[in-house]
Amino acid sequence: MRITMIGSGYVGLVSGACFAHFGHDVVCVDKDAGKIDRLRAGEMPIFEPGLDTLVAENSKAGRLTFTTNLADAVGEADAVFIAVGTPTRRGDGHADLTYVYSAAAEIARAIRNYTVVVTKSTVPVGTGREVARIISETQPAAAFDVASNPEFLREGAAIEDFMKPDRVVIGVESERARDVMSTIYRPLNLIQTPMVFTNIETAEVTKYAGNAFLATKISFINEIADLCERVGADVHDVARGIGLDGRIGRKFLHPGPGFGGSCFPKDTLALAYTAREANAPQTIVEQVIEVNNARKKKMAQKVIDFCDGSVSGLTVGVLGLTFKADTDDMRDAPALDIVPALQAAGAKIVAFDPEGMDEAGKLLKDITFAKTAYDVTANADVLVVITEWHEFRGLDPRRIKQAMRHPRVVDLRNIFDPEEMRHLGFTYEGVGRPKARS
Numbered sequence: 001m002r003i004t005m006i007g008s009g010y011v012g013l014v015s016g017a018c019f020a021h022f023g024h025d026v027v028c029v030d031k032d033a034g035k036i037d038r039l040r041a042g043e044m045p046i047f048e049p050g051l052d053t054l055v056a057e058n059s060k061a062g063r064l065t066f067t068t069n070l071a072d073a074v075g076e077a078d079a080v081f082i083a084v085g086t087p088t089r090r091g092d093g094h095a096d097l098t099y100v101y102s103a104a105a106e107i108a109r110a111i112r113n114y115t116v117v118v119t120k121s122t123v124p125v126g127t128g129r130e131v132a133r134i135i136s137e138t139q140p141a142a143a144f145d146v147a148s149n150p151e152f153l154r155e156g157a158a159i160e161d162f163m164k165p166d167r168v169v170i171g172v173e174s175e176r177a178r179d180v181m182s183t184i185y186r187p188l189n190l191i192q193t194p195m196v197f198t199n200i201e202t203a204e205v206t207k208y209a210g211n212a213f214l215a216t217k218i219s220f221i222n223e224i225a226d227l228c229e230r231v232g233a234d235v236h237d238v239a240r241g242i243g244l245d246g247r248i249g250r251k252f253l254h255p256g257p258g259f260g261g262s263c264f265p266k267d268t269l270a271l272a273y274t275a276r277e278a279n280a281p282q283t284i285v286e287q288v289i290e291v292n293n294a295r296k297k298k299m300a301q302k303v304i305d306f307c308d309g310s311v312s313g314l315t316v317g318v319l320g321l322t323f324k325a326d327t328d329d330m331r332d333a334p335a336l337d338i339v340p341a342l343q344a345a346g347a348k349i350v351a352f353d354p355e356g357m358d359e360a361g362k363l364l365k366d367i368t369f370a371k372t373a374y375d376v377t378a379n380a381d382v383l384v385v386i387t388e389w390h391e392f393r394g395l396d397p398r399r400i401k402q403a404m405r406h407p408r409v410v411d412l413r414n415i416f417d418p419e420e421m422r423h424l425g426f427t428y429e430g431v432g433r434p435k436a437r438s
């Protein structure tokens with residue numbers, strides 16, 4: 001199959017490289033000429049484990065190319081995937097569909113033969129129909145079908161998620177489009193991946209329902225963590241105790257500073273907006289949004305309370321800035337709430353993140369970036385763990401204690417063992433864990 005990917009960001013680039021790995025001929029398009037230049041030079045514009053090798057292998061095999069010329073790339077394609085951004089629209093929380101619709105119009109002008117135009121971007125219900133309308137209006141003679149193929153990959157594990165998905169959801173409404181989509185995903189038949197064929201609206205709703213459910217799980221365990229802190233229970237044991245129930249499942253039951261990233265915050269907002277418009281308000285999701293926003297704000301206060309009510313004049317060492325480990329993505333990261341609030345309370349911030357410091361530098365002001373995790377601890381009055389990078393788990397608490405001015409740790413990801421930390425002489429607080437007995 002000849003596949004064109006419009007948008008070469010996290011989703012477009014990973015999907016494009018994986019489809020090329022399946023054996024298809026893939027052209028990845030982006031408006032950003034700098035991004036395309038870097039990709040052609042074999043440089044990755046994002047950090048995603050394994051992506052550089054996958055792109056290099058498939059480029060070398062001649063199956064994966066990059067261009068800024070959308071028209072040329074669309075003309076010969078069997079399927080064109082729209083993988084552009086759908087950020088939150090300013091003011092009302094709806095998904096901003098400007099990029100999707102302008103891509104649809106550009107595609108329409110370039111279609112030559114029968115083409116399946118697939119939305120891979122996360123888009124509110126009704127977008128697929130609107131894409132079809134735009135294409136028909138722009139080029140009435142265009143032979144095409146639209147399809148919806150939402151993407152469920154996670155940053156940090158994107159390639160594995162794409163190559164071995166739990167399922168593939170495809171909204172199509174013609175046999176011809178279904179055949180094209182089945183052929184594209186045929187390599188996944190070997191590992192018996194469930195293919196869920198639906199109508200277009202169902203596929204669109206499925207993506208939002210999935211993300212909203214996962215976001216709900218996170219907010220749920222975060223509130224349970226608050227309860228555990230008050231009553232001397234341990235949220236990890238609670239999560240294990242409930243997660244082993246197959247009806248509940250163990251995933252997404254890790255307490256922390258609130259969810260962030262490029263998907264859950266904007267997708268929950270967009271679902272709430274769409275649902276209100278459809279007169280079917282999603283009050284649970286609306287509550288999740290509120291709980292999560294409040295939680296991100298509360299985390300700085302947790303640090304301040306831990307420091308006996310003031311961080312003024314203190315050096316706060318911050319471990320991790322990205323919204324989760326294994327990505328350089330800073331979109332809606334809890335650090336963007338926590339760090340400025342601590343600064344406003346008079347703290348000096350020294351931070352380290354293995355991959356996120358370039359992005360963080362654009363969004364956070366007046367931080368000193370350290371070269372290593374240990375450098376963050378030097379003369380710090382308190383250490384705050386915001387992101388659960390694997391390398392932080394291996395840090396030697398004894399060395400940290402020696403380097404710090406005051407051995408105090410607020411661990412918003414529970415990467416350290418509270419017993420061990422307290423035994424070594426740290427004042428330590430995690431999330432949802434019993435406080436030290438006095």
Ligand SMILES: NC(=O)c1ccc[n+]([C@@H]2O[C@H](COP(=O)([O-])OP(=O)(O)OC[C@H]3O[C@@H](n4cnc5c(N)ncnc54)[C@H](O)[C@@H]3O)[C@@H](O)[C@H]2O)c1
Binds near residue numbers: 006030035084106154
């Ligand atoms: N990031 C994730 O983990 C993830 C997971 C699942 C779904 N999604 C969804 O996938 C979509 C894309 O997300 P992303 O994180 O890859 O975004 P991104 O911002 O990383 O990438 C989007 C890219 O599209 C390009 N672009 C915009 N308009 C274009 C046009 N007309 N022609 C060519 N290129 C164009 C931009 O320059 C940018 O490089 C969103 O709807 C998102 O919600 C993201």
